[in-house]
Amino acid sequence: MPPATKSRSTTRPPLSRERVLRAAMALADERGAGDLTMRKLAKELGVEAMSLYNHVANKDDLLDGMIDLVFAEIDPPVPGGDWKAELRKRAVSTRAALLRHRWAVGEMEGRSNHGPSNLKVHDAVLGTLRAAGFSLEMTVHAMSVQDAYIYGFALQQTDMSPESPEDFAAVARQQMTDYADALSELPHLVEVVGGHVAEAGYDYDAEFLFGLDLILDGLERLLP
Amino acid sequence: MPPATKSRSTTRPPLSRERVLRAAMALADERGAGDLTMRKLAKELGVEAMSLYNHVANKDDLLDGMIDLVFAEIDPPVPGGDWKAELRKRAVSTRAALLRHRWAVGEMEGRSNHGPSNLKVHDAVLGTLRAAGFSLEMTVHAMSVQDAYIYGFALQQTDMSPESPEDFAAVARQQMTDYADALSELPHLVEVVGGHVAEAGYDYDAEFLFGLDLILDGLERLLP
C-alpha cells in the first residue's frame, strides 16, 4: 500500500477547458442560455467563479467553445458520393444538433470566431458541391441558401413551443378564441390556421424536409 | 398672455408605451441589444429606471413591443396581384427591416407573443399564397420555407461583419494567411474562399436574391 500522501483523491478531477465547456453545455441544455452564468457554472463544477478564467478567456470565449461543440455533433457530408443524399443527411443532422442544444442558434448571432468543427463541416459541404459539378460561384450560392434555411428553420422552431402536431393543433385552436377580437382583420390566418392547422396540426419534421427538398431539387436543376 | 401656471412646459413630454418603445429601438439600433438596459433607457428618457414599469410590464414585454415595431416596417404583400412579385417584395422588405435593426433577429428566438404587425404581415402572406392557387397544406409549407430562409439569411449576415464585397474579399484573403496551419485539412475551403471569394468578394444582396428566387421558382412549379 502506497504511503498515504496528504491526498485529495476523492476530489473532483482538475478543471480543464474541455471539462468547463462540457459542463457549460449541460447546464445550458438543462436550464437554457439565460441561466448560464459564470457563477452557476462554477458551482456546478465545485469551484469558485474566478477559477473558470484559468481555462476560458471570458464568457464570449466560453460560448464560442460551446458552439463549436455543437458543430462537432454534425455528420459532415462525404464529397464524391450521392451529393443530394449527403447534403440532405448533413442538413437533418445539423437540425438535430440544434434541437438537442436549443440555446445554440440564439447565441450564433454576431459571433465571428468560427471554430474548427464548424470549419470542418463547411469544408465538407463545399467539397461535396464541387464534386457534384457546381462552379465556384454556384457552390457559394448553394451553401449560402442551405445554411440560411437550416439555421432559420431552427430559429423558428425555438419560437413556438408545442412540439407534436397534436399539441400544435390545440394551441392553434386556443389562439383562434384568444385573439377573437383581432381576427376579423386577419381572414387568411383564420382560414389557414383555423381551417387547416387547427385540425391537421403542424409537423416540424415534415415541414423541414419539404423546404429542404425544394432547395436541393432547385439546386440540381442548376447543374451544368 | 396666459397666467404663468406652475408650468414645466420645457420638460420632456410625458412617458408613454409608444415613447418608451421608440427610445428603446433607437438605443438598440445605435449601441446593440447588449447595451439596452432598463437603466440606460431610462436615462435616455430623462427618468429613473423604475418609471418604465408604468408603461411596460418588464424587459421581455419591452422586447416584444420593439420587435413588433420592426414588423410594422415591413411592406406586406397584396393578395390577388402578381404573387411572386408580391412575395419577393415582402422578402426584400423584411430583410431590409432586419438590417436596419440588427439586434432584432437575435432577440426573436424563444419569443411566443406575436404582435399585431407580425400577424398582419403573415395574414397578407397567407392570403397572397391562397389567391395564387396554393392548397391550404401547400400554403403552410410555402410560408414556412420563405420565413426560415429570410430569418436565417439575416442571422448569417449579422455573423461576419464586412459589408461590401471588397471588404469581404479582404477578410477572406486575411483568413487564408491567419489560419494557414489548419488549412491543409480544409482544401475545399481554400479552393472556394481562397480561389473565388478572395477575389470576387461576397455580395449579400445578390446572394439573398439567388436563394429567394430559387425558392419562389420551386414553389411556382408546385402550383396545380
Next chain:
DNA sequence: ACCTGAACACCGTTCAAGT
C-alpha cells in the same frame, strides 16, 4: 396616475493574495 429612493438578489470581471 405617475414617478422615485432605497433595497434585494443577482451579474462579469479584475486583482492581489494564497497554495
Next chain:
DNA sequence: ACCTGAACACCGTTCAAGT
C-alpha cells in the same frame, strides 16, 4: 500553475413612499 476572497461597476425588479 491553479485557485480564491474581496471588491468594482453593473444588472432587473419590488415596494413603500412621495406628488
